[in-house]
Amino acid sequence: MFYDDELRAIKKSGRLRDRVVFDDSLVDLASNDYLGLSKNKKLLKKAYQITKKELYQSPRASMLVNGYSKIHKLFEDKLKELHGFEDSIVVGSGFLANISLFEALARKKDLFLIDEEYHASGILASKLSSAKVEFFRHNDTQHLKELLLNNSGYNRVIIAIEGVYSMSGNLPNKEIFDMADEYNAILIVDEAHSSGVLGKNLLGIFEYYQITPKPNHIKMGTLGKAYGSYGAYILASSEIIEFLVNRAKPIIYSTAPSLFDTALAYYSLEYIQKNSLKLRKKIDKNIKLFNKALFLKNQSLIFTIKLNSNKEVLKAQNRLKQNGFLIGAIRQPTVQKPILRIIPNLGIEKKFLKDFIEKLTHLRGE
Secondary structure (H helix, E strand, O other), X not given: OOOHHHHHHHHHOOOOOOOOOOOOOOEEOOOOOOOOHHHOHHHHHHHHHHHHOOOOOOOOOEHHHHHOOHHHHHHHHHHHHHHOXXXXXXXXXXXXXXXXXXXXXXXXXXXXXXXXXXOHHHHHHHOOOOOEEXXXXXXXXXXXXXXXXXXXXXXXXXXXXXXXXXXXXXXXXXXXXXXXXXXXXXXXXXXXXXXXXXXXXXXXXXXXXXXXXXXXEEEEXXXXXXXXXXXXXXXXXXXXXXXXXXXXXXXXXXXXXXXXXXXXXXXXXXXXXXXXXXXXXXXXXXXXXHHHHHOOOOOOOOEEEEOOOXXXXXXXXXXXXXXXXXXXXXXXXXXXXXXXXXXXXXXXXXXXXXXHHHHHHHHHHX
């Protein structure tokens, strides 16, 4: 009654979304479960055992009341040790982490410079800030430099990029790290899709580019992708983390992150570090296999195919489902032009990946 017209318009444009419980028999190339850890029952058991030992299995309150636990601290300490940052904090989700950063860090006389393909949570969060917000063309260092030069006089400049861009699989231009240092800007790097995938030890884009964290660097990552859990974290200098604890509303006013999910992420991180060489080799093999099949030069596990219309994308997704494979059919407003989004995660056997490529090639040839 209240939104009939809007829903009809969404449906007519081929953008109507729905919640679907997909058949477990489908080979999953749609999710962000990059390492296939969402099915690792040994990690599940470890997380259950450590959580069971706690007096309370739920956080019960905000982290700043009495919701902060030994499990949270255990994970935070391991994160900052491995990544080389001064301090860290766990957050309820990647969405909340971005809102924490964008809403808390900038004030009226500050400036945000955000890559135009930054995640929607950051774009939304930037609207909550009283700072000036400018967007630079995706990975365009020249445009970023122009904006830096044309916007002098601000107290703080904050640049925001991603470690791997979720709708293209692109890596950020390494020069942006250098520019942030040159112009004394704070650099936010959303590593949701790069942590657990890039780098010798799978620690993300900082490790991949061999960049030592500096006081102006902030790394945000999520736990619901390569780590096979749920939640997020922020790594930064002690000063920035302390400031967020005192100013970031999602940290102050949200119930602390789930103890079980944090424990699961801790053991996933431990597993990844112990098996990084083996996992790295498998990632490289899957990337090479799909690069060859799709004539691409990807450096991440995100592969995309652009199609002309929402109708074509949905048709292709349905055809592949009929053949036993699930892929993403991404439409507006998430992307400007509809795409098929394919993730050859490590939980899929090679024979199924080859079978998928064969079916996809046949579909594209029709």
